[in-house]
Amino acid sequence: MYSLEEANTYIKTTSSQVNNYYRHTYHxxxxxxxxxxxxGFIYFKGEYHLFYQYYPYKTQWGPMHWGHVKSKDLINWENAPVALAPDQTYDKxxxxxxxxxEKDGKMYLMYTGHIEGxxxxxxxxxQCMAVSDDGIHFEKVEQNPVISEEDLPDNAKPQDFRDPKVLKHGECYYSLIASKAKEGGGQILLYKSKDLLDWEFVSVLLKGEKDEGPMWECPDLFELNGKDVxxxxxxxxxxxxxNFTNTHSVLSIIGKMDWEKGIFNKEVVEELDYGMDFYAPQTIxxxxxxxxMISWMQMWGRNIPTHTExxxxxxxxxxxxELVIKSNHLYQRPIPEVKKYYTNNHKMSDIILSNEKKDLSELSCEVGVLELDIDVAKGQHFDLDLRSHEKEKxxxxxxxxxxxxxLDRKQSGVALIGKEPEPVYQRAIQLNPQNHHLKxxxxxxxxxxxxxxxxxxxxLTSTIYPTQKSDGIAVCAEGDIHILRIEKWNIEV
Known part of the structure; x- marks a missing residue:
């Protein structure tokens, strides 16, 4: 088994040795x-806390710990000590x-203990609990595991029973836990408790159809704008x-939660992100x-250059x-706190391109944000080249x-090859062609x-790994493309 002391000592002695070439600025x-x-994403005692699945000793998946960062504004994050290590028989x-x-001024972590055979x-x-007064140092409770094989319904496999989402509704605490049915397919189980320690099974909250994947993970449930998500x-x-061209996908299901019956009634089911690297989001x-909401910006089943290199x-x-619902659809907007870190603004307006390519070197950007308002009413097609340099873009x-x-990353830099039947170099989203204004x-x-x-x-969220200092921007138009505004800021944290 592992220990917190071992993990934190290892991090302290080795973190200065990492290669910073692809290290992010504000992620x-x-x-x-x-x-x-x-x-464990939570706002606690004036700070945002984010934990994460973590194996400090290698750049590959291993026995999971909980890493930890905290922030006052969701952008500038500070590393905290590792919160959990697999150091007990039930999570070894x-x-x-x-x-x-949060309960009674304390932070509780509900997590899955994994035991190999x-x-x-x-x-x-x-399922296990750990508790903290300060949000930094955690003690695993004596009652662990608080939910075990004996608490499963008959049709649930004990080998795939994980990722508890804990929440409060009314006077009770509830936990949604991902499960695999014995006959195959994903399902979400619902449990309830009055004290976070003594849990009882309520219902199968939602069960997947045969074509909805062999296993579901990382459930989240919340009310937003009068709907349940x-x-x-x-x-x-x-x-x-x-849709769903990655090895793993994320679904947003808008509907209504029936708390009396413990059942979620679906209305709209959509893929949550149309890029190549987005999985296991959590919300607060x-x-x-x-x-x-925040998500893992990577995908299972593909090479990761910072590992292979x-x-x-x-x-x-x-x-x-930030999430909002409009017209029964879940919108995602960049958290506005990021604007505090905008620098070096440059703006261009009223650019008309007619069957031509224009280099926008004034807007070159490696770390920052671009905003574009484009009138495409008279256009046929346009390419926006990002992070370009010579043959990379x-x-x-x-x-x-x-x-x-x-979004196409085939020429972005280091090739990203996955386990899909065909390489996934690009992903696409169908927009309304009658809307001639694109933002x-x-x-x-x-x-x-x-x-x-x-x-x-x-x-659309994706990783890219340029091999050179690629920061160029260019637009290539077929037909008449009218860029009403294009604006750039660098981001410095």
Missing amino acids: VMAPVGWINDPN DGCFSGTAI RRPEDVRQV LIISVEGLPAKEN SDNKNRRV GHGWAGAMTLPR TILSYDCQSGMLK LEIYLDRASVEVFVNEGEYT
Whole structure:
């Protein structure tokens, strides 16, 4: 087994040795080692706390710890000591994902204890609690595991039972836990408790169909703008046209939660992000009564250059996003606190391109944000080259006739090859071609691009790994493209 002291000592002695070439400026990363799912996202005693699945000793997945950062503004993050290590018999092979909640002025972490077996059928996953007065130092409760195999319904497999989402509704605490049904397929189980320690099974909150993936993970449930929203991360969801082309996908399900029956009634099901690197998001309601989301900005089943090239670290989180519902659709907007770190503004207006390419060297940007308002009424197609240099570039393109917006990273730099049947170098989202006005916000960091379309109606999130100092910007137009405004800021934290 592992220990907190061992992990924190290792980080202290090795974090200065990582290669900083692709290290982000304003995205959460671990100081050294491997990072995946965000965990325990919470606003507690005046600060935002974010934990994450963490293996400090290698740049590959291993026995999971909980890494920890905190911030006053969601942008400038400070590393805190590792919060949880797999140091008990019930979590000896990993402290898997979970969430946080405040009770009586204390922070409680609910997480999954992972126990390997000699055979796959011997694996067990149980739910555990840890508590802290200061949000930094945690004690695992004596009652652990607080939910175990004996508390499962008959149709749930004890080998796949993880990622508890803990919340309060009325006078009770509830936990949504991802599960695999014995006959196959994902489902979300609902438990309730009066004290966070003694739990009882309530219901199968939602059960997947055969074509909705073999396993669901990392559930989240919240009320927003008069609707209930269930977010689930899905392994192996079959591709459908432009949707679900990654090995793992994230679904936003808008509907209504029936708390009396313990059932979620679906109304609208959509993919949450249309990029190539977005998984396992968590949300919170903060002190400003906003619903804020953050996600792992990576994808399972693909090479990660900072691992393969020996940089000593792997993985990062997205820019935090504020969520709102409009017309029964979940919008994601960049958290406004990021604007505090904008510098070096440059603006250009009223650019008309007619079957030509224009280099916009005045707007060159490696770490920053671009905002564009574009009139495409008389256009056929345009390419926006981002992070370009000689043969390298990331392309955001739009077909004005079909309304198809694509993000293509085939020429971005280091090739990213995955386990998909066909390499996924680009992803696309279908927009309304009758809307001739396109608004884009594009956030760039050392190794990432996040595109917010039409004030957050859709997003495309992807990592990129340029091999050179690629910061060029260019636009290539077919037909007449009218850029009403294009504005750039650098971001410095």
